[in-house]
Amino acid sequence: MSYPFLKGHGTENDFVLLPDHDGSVHGDLDPARVRALCDRRAGIGGDGVLRVVRRDGLWFMDYRNSDGSLSEMCGNGIRVFGRYLVDEGLVDPAEPLEVDTRDGVKVLTFDGDLVTVDMGTPKVLGETEVSVPGRTWTATHVDVGNPHAVAFVDDLAEAGPLLEAPTHDEAVYPDGVNVEFVVRRGAAHVAMRVHERGSGETRSCGTGACAVMVAAAEVDAASRDTAYRVDVPGGTLSIAWTADDRILMTGPAVLVARGTTDL
Structure with missing residues (x-):
């Protein structure tokens, strides 16, 4: 048919x-x-x-x-x-x-x-860990409708091998997790790469960009309604966490x- x-x-x-x-x-x-x-x-x-x-x-x-x-x-x-x-x-x-x-x-x-x-409304659920052979990173567990582990790294150029098969705590993420590796580019400006459960590395992940913005805003103690620029390999998204606790994603x-x- x-x-x-x-x-x-x-x-x-x-x-x-x-x-x-x-x-x-x-x-x-x-x-x-x-x-x-x-x-x-x-x-x-x-x-x-x-x-x-x-x-x-x-x-x-x-x-x-x-x-x-x-x-x-x-x-x-x-x-x-x-x-x-x-x-x-x-x-x-x-x-x-x-x-x-x-x-x-x-x-x-x-x-x-x-x-x-x-x-x-996002859920910030504390610290977790993601690993590849020989290295482990502390990550922030963020749920924006699906689960994410956001880890800040020094250089995204080194993230390629990390994105092939990152592992996670299966007790925390029994159904798998999207893993984002993130670097800072400036004030309210970050860049990321992502390994999506069920798809592998993709050129962008909208929920992942939202999770990254939330994790960065928490660390920065950013005021609500601050719009973050989130660069992904496939372009740029604008994410804001509003005063009434909503995430607005524009792209x-x-x-x-x-x-x-x-x-």
Whole structure:
């Protein structure tokens, strides 16, 4: 059976989108099919799959990592999801857009090419550790709908081998964890690389950038509403932790291709 797809990215964190508005085409996505779609040599290629579904009066983002596993939330993915709805004329970009996810309803607003997402209230859950053979770093455990371990390092150029297979405390993260390695670039300005559970190293991670901003703001004792610039290999995101304890993430979202596939 052939079916339509689109390809999009947010700061080069890329996704295959599957329109399935009434839920009749794909049902419960099989992990093997997700892996086939995300395969960069034999498939379309992507860090994950976004199935676009309408249920209970809201748009629902059914997100799967590239290995076929479920994820509660995807910060770059939800911006791409919103861009699809706007570009298809399914929603009005002048109005706030509610999108349901496995981490609850998120609200998106649009300003030209930029999309801002209210990611909700972060949870700072104390110190943990991440390790690679021969080295261990203290990290900050931050939950922004999915789990993160944020470790500050001296040089991101050395982070490549660290991102191949970092290990973590399985008692703290029984379902796996996204690991961010971070350096400071200036006042309210950091840069990061990320290893995402279920996908490996990616060019960007929206929830990871939010977790990094929270960890940095905690160390800096930054005042609320301070906007941090977070550089990722695929671009730049702006993250603010508001006075009413919400995380606002702003960044681009682009659709780059569409077609049909029988993968």
